[in-house]
Amino acid sequence: MAVRPIVTDPENKVLRGKAKRVGRIDDYVRRLIDDMVETMRAAPGVGLAAPQIGVPLRVIVVDYEDQLFAVVNPEIVKSSGDETDEEGCLSAPHWQGPVSRAASLIVKGRDRDGKEVRIKAEGWLARIFQHECDHLEGTIFLDRVRDRSQIHWVEPEVGEAEAAGEDAEPHEPPEERR
Numbered sequence: 001m002a003v004r005p006i007v008t009d010p011e012n013k014v015l016r017g018k019a020k021r022v023g024r025i026d027d028y029v030r031r032l033i034d035d036m037v038e039t040m041r042a043a044p045g046v047g048l049a050a051p052q053i054g055v056p057l058r059v060i061v062v063d064y065e066d067q068l069f070a071v072v073n074p075e076i077v078k079s080s081g082d083e084t085d086e087e088g089c090l091s092a093p094h095w096q097g098p099v100s101r102a103a104s105l106i107v108k109g110r111d112r113d114g115k116e117v118r119i120k121a122e123g124w125l126a127r128i129f130q131h132e133c134d135h136l137e138g139t140i141f142l143d144r145v146r147d148r149s150q151i152h153w154v155e156p157e158v159g160e161a162e163a164a165g166e167d168a169e170p171h172e173p174p175e176e177r178r
Ligand SMILES: [Zn+2]
Pocket: 088, 089, 090, 091, 131, 135, 141
């Protein structure tokens, strides 16, 4: 397993493109899943989609309250309710904003062994699945913030910006795409 670099360039073509369906779930896909889990945990984050590490395939991983999910070709088949809450994203570090999402849903797809899975999720777990499935369409949560003035910059922890080798100064949020 390996931690892979996370794409944070809002113009990146893989991050902003539509990911392809996975055909056969083979060792390449299983290694991709393992690397995604390791990358997500190292970040740390609660979810990651393959395009975020530069791989244009429909694979997501979610780690929430001791439950780890890896879903290949995920599809949201049923959703209901509406909840608005603050989101952030490993591909848009330090930005946060309120996003309206379905409150509960069912995700269908395949697991790492190619077995069909059907996951019922609500609340934060449902939110994470919607956020990660959005990445497969090239959509970032910032695109879904209705009032752009509510997007805000969260100060990095002391030493964090330095460790990441990045500039901690606030800047303009990534451009809206749709
Ligand atoms: Zn994200």
